[in-house]
Amino acid sequence: MTTETRSAIPNRETRSCPMQVKAVGSNGEIEGYASVFGVLDNYDDIIIPGAFSDSMAAHKTAGTMPAMLREHSSREAIGVWTDMVEDGTGLFVRGQLAMNTQGGKEAYELMKMKAVSGLSIGFMPVQWTYNTATDVRTLTGIDLWEVSLVTFPANPQARVTNVKSTLDTIAAPKDAERVLREAGFSKADSTAIVARVMRMGEARRESAESTAEAFKAATKLLQSITSR
Numbered sequence: 001m002t003t004e005t006r007s008a009i010p011n012r013e014t015r016s017c018p019m020q021v022k023a024v025g026s027n028g029e030i031e032g033y034a035s036v037f038g039v040l041d042n043y044d045d046i047i048i049p050g051a052f053s054d055s056m057a058a059h060k061t062a063g064t065m066p067a068m069l070r071e072h073s074s075r076e077a078i079g080v081w082t083d084m085v086e087d088g089t090g091l092f093v094r095g096q097l098a099m100n101t102q103g104g105k106e107a108y109e110l111m112k113m114k115a116v117s118g119l120s121i122g123f124m125p126v127q128w129t130y131n132t133a134t135d136v137r138t139l140t141g142i143d144l145w146e147v148s149l150v151t152f153p154a155n156p157q158a159r160v161t162n163v164k165s166t167l168d169t170i171a172a173p174k175d176a177e178r179v180l181r182e183a184g185f186s187k188a189d190s191t192a193i194v195a196r197v198m199r200m201g202e203a204r205r206e207s208a209e210s211t212a213e214a215f216k217a218a219t220k221l222l223q224s225i226t227s228r
Contacts, residue, residue: 014123035121065082070150121148
C-alpha cells in the first residue's frame with residue numbers, strides 16, 4: 001500500500017451531507033452538520049477531524065465566515081453563518097436566514113416543509129493523503145468557502161463540482177475517471193468508459209500503423225516497377 005501526500009491545487013469542490021439540518025427556528029435560525037467526519041463519500045474521499053481548523057482560524061482572524069448560499073450559487077446568498085465548530089461528529093454550523101429577502105423566506109418555507117433538508121460545503125482542498133492501492137483520498141486540510149442549503153444532498157448527480165477538474169488537468173486515465181465521476185457517473189461506468197476510449201485509441205493507432213505500412217509497401221512496389 002502506497003500513500004502519497006499532496007498540497008493545494010486551484011480546484012473548487014463541493015461535498016454534500018444528507019439530512020443534516022437539525023433545527024429551523026421561527027425566526028429563521030438554522031443549525032446542523034455541514035460535514036461528517038470519517039465517512040467515505042461517492043468520490044472515494046474521507047474528511048478527518050481537524051481538516052477545517054486552519055480555515056476556521058483564518059476566518060476568525062479576518063472577522064469573516066464562509067458564505068451561506070443556496071445550491072452553491074454565488075448569486076443566491078440567503079443569510080449568514082454565525083458559528084462553525086468541529087466536534088466529534090463533524091463540522092457543526094449555526095446560521096441566520098435573511099428573512100426580509102425573497103431567497104431567505106423561500107429557503108425558510110422549504111426547510112419547514114422538509115423539501116430542502118441538506119447541507120453541502122464548497123471548498124478548496126489544501127492538503128490530503130492519497131492511497132494508490134484503494135484509490136481513497138483523505139482530506140486533512142480544507143479551505144472552506146461556503147456552506148449551501150441543498151435539495152438533493154444524497155444524490156451523486158447533485159454533487160457536480162465547480163471547476164473541480166478541467167480537460168487541462170487530465171494527464172492519466174485515473175484523471176479522466178475522476179472527471180466523469182464528478183459529472184455523476186458511477187465509478188464502474190467511469191472506468192468502463194475510459195477503458196473503451198483507450199481501446200478505441202489503440203485500434204486507431206494500429207489502423208494508422210497498418211495503413212502506413214501498406215503505403216510503404218505500395219510505394220516500394222511502384223518504385224520497382226517504374227525502375228525496370
